[in-house]
Amino acid sequence: MASAWCWSCLSRLRPTTRAFAPTPAATPRITSAPFHSTAVQYANPVKKKSTLVANKYRQGQILKRKKKTKTERARPPAVGERKALRKRIVLSNPNALEIEGMKDLSPETMVDARLRGTVVGLPVATLDRLRAVQAFKPKQGWPIFRRPGTVLRRDTLEMGRLFEKISGDGDALEKGKVVKKIITGSKGSGKTVHLLQAMTMGFLKNWIVITVPDARDLVCGDTAYSPIEGSKPTQYDQPNAVSALLTRTVEANREVLSSLKVSQKHAGLPGLKPTSTLEDLAKLGFQDAALSWKVFQALWAEFNATAAAPGMEKNFEARPPMLVAVDGLAHWMTESAYKASDFTPVHAHDLIFVQHFLSLLKGQSLKNGGMLLYATSTSNNPSSYSLEVGLNQLAARQAGIAPDSEEYPQPENYSKPDSRVLDIFKPDTAKDGLELQTLGGLTRDEARGFLEYFAQSGLLRESVNEEWVGEKWTLSGGGIIGELEKLGRHVRTAAPQPVAQPVAAAN
Amino acid sequence: MPPRLNLFSANKAVLALRQPTVPSVASRSIALPLRFRAEQTTPAQKRWNSSKKEPNPDEQMFPTQDQLPDVSEEAAEIDRIMNKEKSCDGQPAHPELEQGTPVEEQILQRDEEAMKHMPKVMQQQLKKTKGTRSFSTSTRSNQPGVEDSLQADASAALLADMIQQVNSQALERNPGLKFDAPEIPTKTMNFRKRYDSLQEQFTKMLMQDGKLARAQNNMSIILDHLRTSSAPNPNPRRPLIGGPPAPQLPLDPVLYLTLIVDSVAPLFRIRQVKGIAGGGTAVQIPHPLNLRQRRRAAIKWIIDASDKRRDAQLAHRVANELVSVAEGRSGVWDRRDGQHKMGISGRANLGLAPRRR
Numbered sequence: 001m002a003s004a005w006c007w008s009c010l011s012r013l014r015p016t017t018r019a020f021a022p023t024p025a026a027t028p029r030i031t032s033a034p035f036h037s038t039a040v041q042y043a044n045p046v047k048k049k050s051t052l053v054a055n056k057y058r059q060g061q062i063l064k065r066k067k068k069t070k071t072e073r074a075r076p077p078a079v080g081e082r083k084a085l086r087k088r089i090v091l092s093n094p095n096a097l098e099i100e101g102m103k104d105l106s107p108e109t110m111v112d113a114r115l116r117g118t119v120v121g122l123p124v125a126t127l128d129r130l131r132a133v134q135a136f137k138p139k140q141g142w143p144i145f146r147r148p149g150t151v152l153r154r155d156t157l158e159m160g161r162l163f164e165k166i167s168g169d170g171d172a173l174e175k176g177k178v179v180k181k182i183i184t185g186s187k188g189s190g191k192t193v194h195l196l197q198a199m200t201m202g203f204l205k206n207w208i209v210i211t212v213p214d215a216r217d218l219v220c221g222d223t224a225y226s227p228i229e230g231s232k233p234t235q236y237d238q239p240n241a242v243s244a245l246l247t248r249t250v251e252a253n254r255e256v257l258s259s260l261k262v263s264q265k266h267a268g269l270p271g272l273k274p275t276s277t278l279e280d281l282a283k284l285g286f287q288d289a290a291l292s293w294k295v296f297q298a299l300w301a302e303f304n305a306t307a308a309a310p311g312m313e314k315n316f317e318a319r320p321p322m323l324v325a326v327d328g329l330a331h332w333m334t335e336s337a338y339k340a341s342d343f344t345p346v347h348a349h350d351l352i353f354v355q356h357f358l359s360l361l362k363g364q365s366l367k368n369g370g371m372l373l374y375a376t377s378t379s380n381n382p383s384s385y386s387l388e389v390g391l392n393q394l395a396a397r398q399a400g401i402a403p404d405s406e407e408y409p410q411p412e413n414y415s416k417p418d419s420r421v422l423d424i425f426k427p428d429t430a431k432d433g434l435e436l437q438t439l440g441g442l443t444r445d446e447a448r449g450f451l452e453y454f455a456q457s458g459l460l461r462e463s464v465n466e467e468w469v470g471e472k473w474t475l476s477g478g479g480i481i482g483e484l485e486k487l488g489r490h491v492r493t494a495a496p497q498p499v500a501q502p503v504a505a506a507n
Numbered sequence: 508m509p510p511r512l513n514l515f516s517a518n519k520a521v522l523a524l525r526q527p528t529v530p531s532v533a534s535r536s537i538a539l540p541l542r543f544r545a546e547q548t549t550p551a552q553k554r555w556n557s558s559k560k561e562p563n564p565d566e567q568m569f570p571t572q573d574q575l576p577d578v579s580e581e582a583a584e585i586d587r588i589m590n591k592e593k594s595c596d597g598q599p600a601h602p603e604l605e606q607g608t609p610v611e612e613q614i615l616q617r618d619e620e621a622m623k624h625m626p627k628v629m630q631q632q633l634k635k636t637k638g639t640r641s642f643s644t645s646t647r648s649n650q651p652g653v654e655d656s657l658q659a660d661a662s663a664a665l666l667a668d669m670i671q672q673v674n675s676q677a678l679e680r681n682p683g684l685k686f687d688a689p690e691i692p693t694k695t696m697n698f699r700k701r702y703d704s705l706q707e708q709f710t711k712m713l714m715q716d717g718k719l720a721r722a723q724n725n726m727s728i729i730l731d732h733l734r735t736s737s738a739p740n741p742n743p744r745r746p747l748i749g750g751p752p753a754p755q756l757p758l759d760p761v762l763y764l765t766l767i768v769d770s771v772a773p774l775f776r777i778r779q780v781k782g783i784a785g786g787g788t789a790v791q792i793p794h795p796l797n798l799r800q801r802r803r804a805a806i807k808w809i810i811d812a813s814d815k816r817r818d819a820q821l822a823h824r825v826a827n828e829l830v831s832v833a834e835g836r837s838g839v840w841d842r843r844d845g846q847h848k849m850g851i852s853g854r855a856n857l858g859l860a861p862r863r864r
Contacts, residue, residue, distance in 0.1 A: 075817075082820075085819060085820065094735075095735060095736075095757040096734075096758070097758075144735065459758070
């Protein structure tokens with residue numbers, strides 16, 4: 001039946017009588033006391049107790065909060081304590097396991113191709129000398145092993161063979177050769193440790209080892225500098241830095257220097273006797289910093305002497321080959337932090353110390369043979385476009401591209417390359433030219449040997465097998481040794497086995 | 508004491524339940540005629556004005572295009588016009604429009620003459636409006652009855668028997684469960700984590716100002732310190748729980764760290780509950796902690812204690828504190844003992860605590 005009601009009106013109809021269906025508005029009312037005229041819900045809500053302090057008369061509200069008690073340490077660490085902590089070099093961890101049958105680096109092992117990929121220990125006798133030339137850097141991971149050791153990789157063995165040749169042990173033809181290398185490579189590829197291996201080999205072969213552990217120290221403006229009178233363009237001397245270099249050299253090479261006698265007369269060094277040793281000569285330099293540069297020049301002349309001056313032949317002994325190692329070359333390829341008198345920045349090449357070491361890259365610089373190893377760095381490194389171009393040119397020449405061909409890398413137009421930097425990398429007429437050595441990753445076998453060293457030291461609790469090593473080799477960017485080291489010492493336990501879920505209880 | 512059950516909120520909940528759900532049903536029945544009506548009325552209201560673009564000849568509508576509406580629609584339309592004021596907003600809410608109206612209702616009731624000359628079938632129907640419907644008009648259920656077919660098929664009955672038997676067996680094996688309990692995957696099964704869980708938790712708690720990388724660096728210094736410092740000389744009164752003998756600990760620094768933290772982790776925290784004892788005094792009630800919470804408490808104590816040390820670096824302070832915990836010298840042990848003592852005395856108050864959901 002059609003109803004008389006409009007359908008929409010029906011749907012909107014609200015029951016009004018309470019007995020019929022209680023309206024929603026009526027339900028919440030608690031009418032416990034029907035004689036009340038005011039519904040309970042209209043009453044003010046019960047106030048919470050305020051956390052504020054109660055108001056007193058004529059007094060504002062005060063919010064009281066507890067003050068955080070700061071624990072005061074008695075005193076800040078002493079001056080230099082933090083830096084000492086940062087620069088501290090620890091070479092031994094008594095907790096790590098001793099590896100049985102671990103060989104030392106020695107004149108025999110450093111050329112033994114069968115040992116490739118194994119870790120050999122640095123001989124204990126050289127450790128103090130290596131410390132003296134600052135070969136170890138903090139954060140190289142030495143402190144977690146029982147004793148310091150390095151992996152014999154391909155580059156190491158090749159370098160060992162070079163040391164043998166230049167020392168004249170193998171065939172006499174190569175004796176007295178000068179090898180000049182610039183070592184590059186990606187971050188963590190082992191450039192600095194390569195230098196350390198070279199220094200160790202130098203000590204083992206009784207070479208004279210001279211190092212600049214961080215090229216930055218000479219250009220960052222930390223050491224004193226003074227212009228050299230009469231030089232044009234003005235050159236600068238850094239007496240303290242030279243003095244430190246002499247100290248390092250004497251400490252590390254005391255045995256060699258004390259056995260060699262002065263072979264020439266050196267003007268301006270009154271304390272020098274004809275019978276004094278090279279050690280005495282060097283000591284003059286670090287007793288008086290003002291004399292240091294002169295002493296260094298004299299010492300350098302003595303190192304390179306092939307024959308004694310007339311009248312002094314009696315005590316002359318042939319000088320051993322020299323190893324010169326510089327780390328962080330890029331710092332020397334820009335302007336330094338020093339200022340000239342007209343407040344223009346001093347170019348690094350105007351510092352006579354720097355200039356001396358860079359000039360070695362040209363010509364027959366080491367008369368008695370030896371090796372120049374200049375490594376670039378990838379950490380805390382200034383960007384030098386000219387150095388980049390120079391290294392590219394060097395790489396191109398090594399790959400057989402002629403300097404006059406079109407493919408030969410040139411600096412881009414308007415890039416304002418530093419001509420003094422590019423001059424260093426120009427083709428040399430000398431017999432022993434500059435070489436570029438790029439360090440890459442370890443091979444899988446070498447990586448395995450390296451990781452086994454971790455496992456044998458008790459630092460790594462994994463089974464070192466082909467698969468696992470392959471995984472780590474890939475993760476380390478193709479055997480970049482710095483990354484491998486991180487993976488080796490990386491502390492990670494295997495994921496815990498899933499615990500069986502207890503069966504749910506009934507209901 | 509205030510009543511436990513809040514009647515105000517309870518009533519609101521009931522209100523929400525009781526709200527009529529008209530719109531969901533009605534909207535469908537109302538919307539359809541609306542649309543229909545719009546179609547009907549647009550041609551009449553449309554004004555052809557010259558400024559507008561002429562529509563395509565295909566789209567054009569002509570007055571004769573639409574045929575006249577059927578009887579019921581016409582009636583509805585008339586009704587709407589006539590009773591516009593009565594129906595509140597003029598919405599035709601007649602359900603007849605979508606369902607159609609039986610002829611006898613719409614026309615024959617009004618017209619008595621027509622009723623007399625009504626077809627015979629309709630007359631018969633009018634007579635027996637009450638009673639059961641004939642079979643042809645009754646709805647059939649969509650699915651054929653399962654029971655019927657099962658009864659008919661003997662093999663199906665056998666199958667049902669077997670199913671029932673298996674179900675009852677499963678019930679016996681796992682009371683309360685029809686099937687075996689599903690295996691819930693643990694967290695670590697799904698992906699591999701880079702760090703051990705405790706190491707990660709400790710690192711995150713070492714973090715200051717959101718500098719996670721720095722915290723990780725500090726953690727590696729701490730682990731190296733644990734690795735290189737001499738093996739702990741444990742105090743027999745405060746031994747580390749489980750684990751390998753002390754001289755072997757430095758070689759596994761993460762395990763060493765875990766043992767240290769777990770050894771000083773409290774079993775519960777103390778909740779200060781006001782208002783159950785009366786008189787405004789707070790009652791101490793022990794509250795059990797899970798593993799992660801226990802570790803968190805221990806790590807916090809260790810880091811707090813390390814703040815009082817004099818070493819220059821944060822990592823060294825924490826590392827030295829950890830070693831002193833391992834050797835039983837640290838104040839963290841006292842803190843844990845105090846906590847446990849309070850918890851034991853507070854056990855009596857457990858019954859007073861209001862039950863929590």
